Every structure is written in structure tokens, then in C-alpha cells.
Amino acid sequence: MADLKKENVARVIDFLQENKNRGGDVSLNDVMHLAEVMSGSMHDFLTTVKPAVTEELTVIAKEISRMKSEITSLRANDMRSSKIPDAGMELDAIVEATETATNTIMEAAEEIMGADASDAAAYHELVNGKMIEIFEACTFQDITGQRISKVVSTLNYIDERVTAFVNHLRITEDMEETGEETEEERRKRELILHGPQQGGEGVSQNDVDDMLNDPNFDIDSLFD
Amino acid sequence: MALDLTMPVLVVDDYKTMIRIIRNLLKQLGFEDIDDAADGTEALEKMQQRKYGLVISDWNMEPMTGYELLKQVRSDSSLSKTPFIMVTAESKTENVIAAKKAGVNNYIVKPFNAQTLKGKIEAVFSD
Numbered sequence: 001m002a003d004l005k006k007e008n009v010a011r012v013i014d015f016l017q018e019n020k021n022r023g024g025d026v027s028l029n030d031v032m033h034l035a036e037v038m039s040g041s042m043h044d045f046l047t048t049v050k051p052a053v054t055e056e057l058t059v060i061a062k063e064i065s066r067m068k069s070e071i072t073s074l075r076a077n078d079m080r081s082s083k084i085p086d087a088g089m090e091l092d093a094i095v096e097a098t099e100t101a102t103n104t105i106m107e108a109a110e111e112i113m114g115a116d117a118s119d120a121a122a123y124h125e126l127v128n129g130k131m132i133e134i135f136e137a138c139t140f141q142d143i144t145g146q147r148i149s150k151v152v153s154t155l156n157y158i159d160e161r162v163t164a165f166v167n168h169l170r171i172t173e174d175m176e177e178t179g180e181e182t183e184e185e186r187r188k189r190e191l192i193l194h195g196p197q198q199g200g201e202g203v204s205q206n207d208v209d210d211m212l213n214d215p216n217f218d219i220d221s222l223f224d
Numbered sequence: 225m226a227l228d229l230t231m232p233v234l235v236v237d238d239y240k241t242m243i244r245i246i247r248n249l250l251k252q253l254g255f256e257d258i259d260d261a262a263d264g265t266e267a268l269e270k271m272q273q274r275k276y277g278l279v280i281s282d283w284n285m286e287p288m289t290g291y292e293l294l295k296q297v298r299s300d301s302s303l304s305k306t307p308f309i310m311v312t313a314e315s316k317t318e319n320v321i322a323a324k325k326a327g328v329n330n331y332i333v334k335p336f337n338a339q340t341l342k343g344k345i346e347a348v349f350s351d
């Protein structure tokens with residue numbers, strides 16, 4: 001009882017005071033620290049009162065310790081400061097490389113289209129030169145392929161750690177809160193913005209033609 | 225409505241490369257007067273200043289999408305008759321149906337080829 005009043009309660013009060021001074025900015029680590037302090041305090045107090053409760057507190061303390069270990073193994077700081085920014089830079093480089101290659105290929109094609117074919121020898125030389133430029137530009141595919149592999153590795157790395165974290169904490173889908181629709185999500189829904197479909201997901205050009213050309217196609221039934 | 229290769233055509237897309245591709249294909253088809261805009265807002269401004277014979281628009285653009293542009297065009301009595309072709313990667317059934325309800329003249333799914341573009345333009349002007 002003396003321990004509860006003096007040392008452990010003092011630690012709890014110190015924690016609450018420190019938190020108050022920070023304007024209530026509490027991290028998950030703070031909460032777990034408080035839980036550990038509380039658990040330790042109650043453990044000392046209840047050891048003398050009821051052994052069964054002590055066992056429960058020991059289990060809780062172990063669980064808190066395990067959760068701290070899981071959070072550490074998530075390596076969230078490594079993801080935030082290194083993995084995700086690196087993946088973003090790889091994607092930027094892919095966009096730049098494909099844009100540069102496309103421009104090179106289109107410029108070559110435009111020069112061929114606009115060339116004077118009346119001088120057969122000069123025209124032949126021009127076309128050969130531009131074809132080589134097109135082949136050279138296509139080498140972007142090898143490098144972008146390697147960059148994409150690195151991004152996929154990063155996504156797998158994140159997926160493995162988050163999945164392990166969720167499994168260890170026994171978080172099930174029905175425990176997750178349904179977040180409010182963001183402005184971006186609302187815009188996508190109202191303006192029917194899905195982006196490019198995966199192979200086999202969207203309709204084909206023939207399907208589109210059928211829908212547009214069939215005067216009996218019952219559009220309204222699909223909106224009910 | 226006959227196909228007139230001298231009529232001004234407005235290509236609307238937020239990707240310069242796609243505008244360049246469509247522009248080159250239209251030139252190959254014989255069109256001479258080709259203008260472009262980077263989104264629906266810019267397209268609408270251009271359409272209020274000049275009468276275009278055909279609009280070829282992407283769907284997914286910011287701030288104004290091609291779908292919003294189509295609805296704006298159809299609701300404006302001075303622009304409502306302008307032929308409008310959607311060229312887009314949005315290939316879900318609900319997109320096609322929404323575009324048809326909004327009054328699109330034709331709908332091309334990306335990626336597309338020159339023959340498809342030619343066929344859809346001809347179909348719009350043969351109706």
C-alpha cells in the first residue's frame with residue numbers, strides 16, 4: 001500500500017503532469033508507458049490483496065511488452081524516412097524516363113512523316129538514322145523494369161510488416177472504423193473516376209460500341 | 225452533318241504526349257486546324273471564343289473533367305450541337321452509360337489505334 005502511494009503513484013502523477021505541460025500531445029508510446037506504470041503500481045498493491053488479480057496483471061504487462069516489441073519490429077520510422085521516399089523517387093524516375101523516351105520516339109516519327117521523300121537516298125538515310133534513335137530510346141524499358149522491381153520489393157516489405165503487426169495485435173476487419181469519405185473520394189465517386197482498369201476488368205471497344213449503338217439499351221435500369 | 229477536314233478540332237487532354245499523338249493522327253487523317261486544351265475549364269473558355277466542329281476529350285482531368293465538360297457543353301444552347309468524342313482509359317460500364325446519358329457522340333477506350341479514331345470520327349459525321 002505504501003508503494004502505491006509514494007513511488008508508483010508519484011510516477012503516474014509525474015507522467016500526467018508532463019503530458020499536461022505538452023498540451024495533451026500523447027503518443028501511443030506514452031499510453032503504453034502509462035499502462036506499464038499503472039500495471040506495475042497495481043501489481044505491487046494487489047500482490048498482498050489478491051494473487052489471482054496479480055496473475056492477470058502479469059499477463060497484461062507481458063502483453064504490453066509484446067506490443068512494444070511488435071511496434072518496434074514494424075520499423076515505421078525506416079518506412080517513413082527511407083523506404084517510402086525511395087520508392088517515390090523511383091516512380092518519379094520512371095515517369096521521367098518514359099516521358100523522355102516517348103518524346104524521342106515521337107520526334108523521330110514526326111521527322112520521318114514530314115521528310116521530303118523525293119530524294120530517295122537522302123530519305124533512306126534519314127529514316128535509317130531515326131530508326132536507330134527509336135531503338136536507342138526503347139532501352140528505357142530495361143531500366144524502368146529494374147526500378148519497378150525495387151518499388152514492388154518496397155511494397156512487399158511494407159505489406160509483410162503491416163500484416164504481421166495486424167495479425168499479432170489480432171485486429172480483425174470488423175474492428176476497423178469506417179472512415180468518413182474524403183473530398184478526393186467524393187470527387188472520384190461523383191465524377192466516376194476509376195482510372196485505367198486492369199486487364200479483363202473494363203469493357204472492350206466492341207462492348208462500348210454495342211452500348212452506344214443499341215437504341216433499346218435500357219440505361220435507366222442500371223441506375224436504379 | 226458532313227465531315228469537313230477544314231473545320232477546327234479541339235483536343236482536350238492533360239497529357240501533352242497524348243495531345244501530340246492525337247494531333248499527329250488527325251493530321252494523317254487530313255485535318256488541318258487542330259487546337260488543344262489541358263482540361264475542361266480551358267476547353268470551355270476556348271469553345272466560348274471559337275466555334276469548333278469537333279471536340280475530342282479525355283475524361284480524367286483536373287480541375288474540370290471531360291465528363292463535366294460534356295455536360296456543360298450540352299447544357300449551353302450555343303455549344304450543345306458540337307460533336308463530342310470521349311477518348312479515355314475509363315472503361316467501366318457506368319462510365320460509358322453516364323457519357324451516353326450526357327450526350328456523347330462516340331466513346332473510344334484507350335489505348336486505341338488510328339483506325340479506331342478514324343472510324344469513330346466518320347461515324348459521328350455519318351449519323
